[in-house]
Amino acid sequence: MAPLSINHLNVFYGETPALADICWDVAPGLTAIIGPNGAGKSTLLKAALGLIPSTGEVRFFGTTLDAARARIGYLPQRASVDWDFPASALDVVAMARTPRTRWWGALPRREREAARAALAEVGMAALAERPIGQLSGGQQQRVFLARCLAQEADLLLMDEPLAAVDAATEREIIKVLQKLATTGRSVVAVHHDLASVPDIFEHALMLNGRVVAAGRVADVFTPAMITTTYGAGLAA
Amino acid sequence: MITHNTLVVVLGCAALGVAAGAVGCFALLRGRALLADAMGHAALPGVVAAALLGAWWGTDPRALPPLLIGGAIAGALGLWAVQALSATGRIRQDAAIAVVLASFYALGVVGLSVVQAMPAGAQAGLSHFILGQAATMRAEDAWAAGLLALFCLASTVALFPRLRALCFDAEFAALQGLNIRRTDAALMGLILLVCIAGLPAVGLVLVVALLVLPAATARMLNQRLPGMFMASAALGGISGVLGALLSAGHAGWPTGAAVVLVGTAFFVASLMLRRA
Numbered sequence: 001m002a003p004l005s006i007n008h009l010n011v012f013y014g015e016t017p018a019l020a021d022i023c024w025d026v027a028p029g030l031t032a033i034i035g036p037n038g039a040g041k042s043t044l045l046k047a048a049l050g051l052i053p054s055t056g057e058v059r060f061f062g063t064t065l066d067a068a069r070a071r072i073g074y075l076p077q078r079a080s081v082d083w084d085f086p087a088s089a090l091d092v093v094a095m096a097r098t099p100r101t102r103w104w105g106a107l108p109r110r111e112r113e114a115a116r117a118a119l120a121e122v123g124m125a126a127l128a129e130r131p132i133g134q135l136s137g138g139q140q141q142r143v144f145l146a147r148c149l150a151q152e153a154d155l156l157l158m159d160e161p162l163a164a165v166d167a168a169t170e171r172e173i174i175k176v177l178q179k180l181a182t183t184g185r186s187v188v189a190v191h192h193d194l195a196s197v198p199d200i201f202e203h204a205l206m207l208n209g210r211v212v213a214a215g216r217v218a219d220v221f222t223p224a225m226i227t228t229t230y231g232a233g234l235a236a
Numbered sequence: 237m238i239t240h241n242t243l244v245v246v247l248g249c250a251a252l253g254v255a256a257g258a259v260g261c262f263a264l265l266r267g268r269a270l271l272a273d274a275m276g277h278a279a280l281p282g283v284v285a286a287a288l289l290g291a292w293w294g295t296d297p298r299a300l301p302p303l304l305i306g307g308a309i310a311g312a313l314g315l316w317a318v319q320a321l322s323a324t325g326r327i328r329q330d331a332a333i334a335v336v337l338a339s340f341y342a343l344g345v346v347g348l349s350v351v352q353a354m355p356a357g358a359q360a361g362l363s364h365f366i367l368g369q370a371a372t373m374r375a376e377d378a379w380a381a382g383l384l385a386l387f388c389l390a391s392t393v394a395l396f397p398r399l400r401a402l403c404f405d406a407e408f409a410a411l412q413g414l415n416i417r418r419t420d421a422a423l424m425g426l427i428l429l430v431c432i433a434g435l436p437a438v439g440l441v442l443v444v445a446l447l448v449l450p451a452a453t454a455r456m457l458n459q460r461l462p463g464m465f466m467a468s469a470a471l472g473g474i475s476g477v478l479g480a481l482l483s484a485g486h487a488g489w490p491t492g493a494a495v496v497l498v499g500t501a502f503f504v505a506s507l508m509l510r511r512a
Contacts, residue, residue, distance in 0.1 A: 014325075051407050066413075074411050081405045085265065086455060086464045095404065098397050098412060131459040147408075 001062040002026055003155040003186040004048060009056035011040070011047045018043050020210045022056070026155075027203050030181045032191040032217075035207035036230050041190040042077065044207065045157050049074060060155065073153030075161055078141055083133055089143045090128040093118050096150035118150035119143070123172055138169035145173060149180075156180065158189040174200055197221055242484040245370050248378035249476035249495055252434055253446065255381070255388035257472025259426045260447035261454065261465045262392065265403040266420075268427060270330065273444040274318060274337040275311040276431045280344025280440055282310025283365050287351055298361050300377070300436060307365075308432045314340050315424060341440075368439030370480065370491030377436070384433050389469065391426060399423060400461055438492035449499035450475060456506045475499040 004026040011019040019040045033041045047054035049072070050065050060068035073096075094115040119128050122142040127135065132143060141161070148156055161177070162170050177187055177200065188205075191197060197204060197217060204221050206212040206229040213220040213229070238246070263272055286306025290296065314336050321332035348362060361369075392399065401409035402419045410416045427447065434443040454467035479495025486494075 046407075049411055051410065069411070069413050072411070074408060076405070076407055080407065082265070082403075085404045086459055086461045087404065088460060091460060092404070095401055095408070096412075098401055098409070098414075 002059075003028060003061060004157075004188065005059045005062075006044075006048060007057040007059075009044075009047060009054055009058065011043055011052065011054045018209065019047065019054075022211055024205060024211055024214055026186060026188055028184075028186045029202045030177060030200065031186070031188045031203040031205065032197050032201040033188060033205045033207055034191055034194065034197065034229070035212075039208045039229075041207055042159050045074075045159055045188070045190065049157065071154045073148045073151040073156040075144055075148040075156065075158040077159045077163070078137070078144060083135075083140060085132065087132055088129050089119060089124060089132055089135065089139075089146075090115055092132055092143050093146045093150050096147045114152075115146075115150050118146040121149055122146045122176060136166075138165040141165050142169060142172065145176060149176070154185055156185060156187045158187060160190045160192065162189075163192065194226065238484075242480070244375050244378045245373045245484065245491060246477055246480040248373045248381045249370055249437065249480040249491060250473045251378070251381035251385040251476070252430075252437060253450070253472035253474070253476030253495065254469050255385040255472070256430045256434065256446035257450040257454075257469040258385075258388050258392045258465065259423075259430050260449075260451040260472070261461075261468040262399045262403055262423055263427050263447050264451035264455065266423060268424070269444060269448045270333050271315065271318065271424075272427050272431055272447050274333045274340075275315055275428055276435070276440040276443045277337045277344075278314025278317075278340035279307035279311040279432060279435060280365060281340055281347055282306035282308070282313075283435070284344050284347035284351060284362065285310070287362055288347070291351075291354060303362075303365075304432050304435065307435055308428060310340065311428050311432060315428065364439070365435050366439050366441060367490060368435070368437050368442060368492030370437035370495075371483070373437060381433065381437075384429070388426060388430065391422070392465070395419070395422060396465075438495065439490075442492050442496050445496040445499060446472065449496065449503050453499070453503045453506045456510050471499070471502055475502065 002025040006022050006024045009019060009022040010017065022044065033044065035041055043052065046052045048058050058065065060072060094112065097111040097115060116125065116128060119125050122145050124139065124142050124146060127139065132140065135143065145161060148158065161173055165173070177189070180187055191201070198221060201217055203215065204217045205214045206220060206225055208229050213225045263269060283303045283306050286302045290299065290302055295302070317336045318329065318332045321327060321335065322329040351362060398414055398419045401412070401414055402416060402423070406416050430447060431443050434446055438446060450471035451468045453471055454464045458464040458467055475495050475498045479498045480491055482498065483489040483491040483494040
């Protein structure tokens with residue numbers, strides 16, 4: 001059963017089509033979504049997750065989004081939240097466990113330990129109590145990744161997990177992604193750095209308002225396909 | 237020596253402050269301060285319409301509950317107008333807020349002059365809704381404010397995890413199955429409730445300060461939400477007490493303005509404390 005299966009998905013921004021007739025089955029393992037700016041990469045993730053309106057059919061693990069909610073993790077773009085919010089790194093990660101919290105919001109100890117473990121996994125255990133506003137950009141991204149991990153999902157959708165992070169954080173995040181794949185999880189990540197695609201990912205979706213190509217990186221990530229996806233200017 | 241009258245005003249203002257502080261904490265984090273201001277101003281035509289209706293009907297046009305219900309309806313209408321205007325995509329939300337705030341308020345001011353031209357003193361006290369007059373608070377008004385404070389505290393505490401998730405990252409919360417629309421509506425309802433309840437005492441011009449000042453001060457003094465929430469409610473209550481006492485000691489100082497000035501003093505003090 002494909003972790004995510006999209007059939008004839010269309011998204012419009014006003015009159016303009018942002019995504020046209022997307023049909024795509026996500027294979028287990030690590031998958032990159034690549035394409036130029038405005039290709040609809042983030043839009044595809046958000047539409048699949050029901051965060052923006054779309055037409056077409058989206059199935060997660062062969063069932064509906066509502067039925068599969070607990071098995072899906074999401075890492076939004078870092079700029080999408082208020083980093084001045086009064087919360088520690090641990091508080092943010094613990095929010096992934098909100099469905100399991102008591103009514104007043106105090107976390108049971110087991111949930112708190114799970115959040116701590118997720119922070120440790122991204123190398124942030126020492127900064128658990130630090131206010132999120134005092135973290136560097138790379139550290140904030142790690143906190144976001146930890147929150148995504150704490151969801152204990154089988155499919156993780158990530159919107160640019162490696163955007164604007166330092167080299168150390170990038171290595172750390174890639175390590176986490178690969179560990180997820182070896183433990184049977186699937187990851188779909190919007191990715192910008194074409195050079196690193198073959199090193200990190202097994203599968204790729206090449207997107208430009210429509211599906212240009214999808215499949216194993218070895219098969220679809222070819223100079224000709226890259227030219228088709230990005231236009232002639234980028235065929236380096 | 238504190239008179240019975242002063243005690244009523246002090247307790248009423250304290251309760252109002254606690255309610256506004258608790259709700260204001262989330263109003264601030266959700267970026268709803270301007271919207272609250274618009275709702276306060278938008279209430280005026282509703283208050284005036286309720287007074288006109290009362291005079292025409294032959295009931296006491298100065299009875300508070302009908303006036304507040306009228307204000308609440310107009311405030312909710314103003315909120316709906318802001319959202320409908322922003323949804324057209326033709327103007328941004330800040331402009332929509334300005335348009336609604338000004339036009340509803342202007343309508344209310346015109347309505348006030350119509351009421352003033354009427355006999356039977358129907359207008360008596362109506363202009364107090366603009367700048368507030370806590371000094372006329374009666375015991376039952378203070379009790380009502382106390383109930384309001386209890387209700388606001390209980391609601392915000394019960395909704396605490398949901399409101400936190402909504403304010404920090406609404407998309408993520410939606411993905412976890414939180415009903416964003418309903419949670420947001422609950423928060424807007426609480427904000428409207430506080431705005432309307434604060435009208436007679438603080439006035440529509442200043443009521444937004446009750447929501448924003450304690451919350452902004454509490455944010456500077458706290459790095460985590462539970463602390464900020466408790467500090468905000470406490471600061472709201474303390475500002476209410478000190479403001480009411482100040483105005484009782486200086487005949488002529490409007491209570492609402494005194495409460496807001498005390499809140500501002502705390503705000504400035506915490507600003508300096510944080511810079512030091």
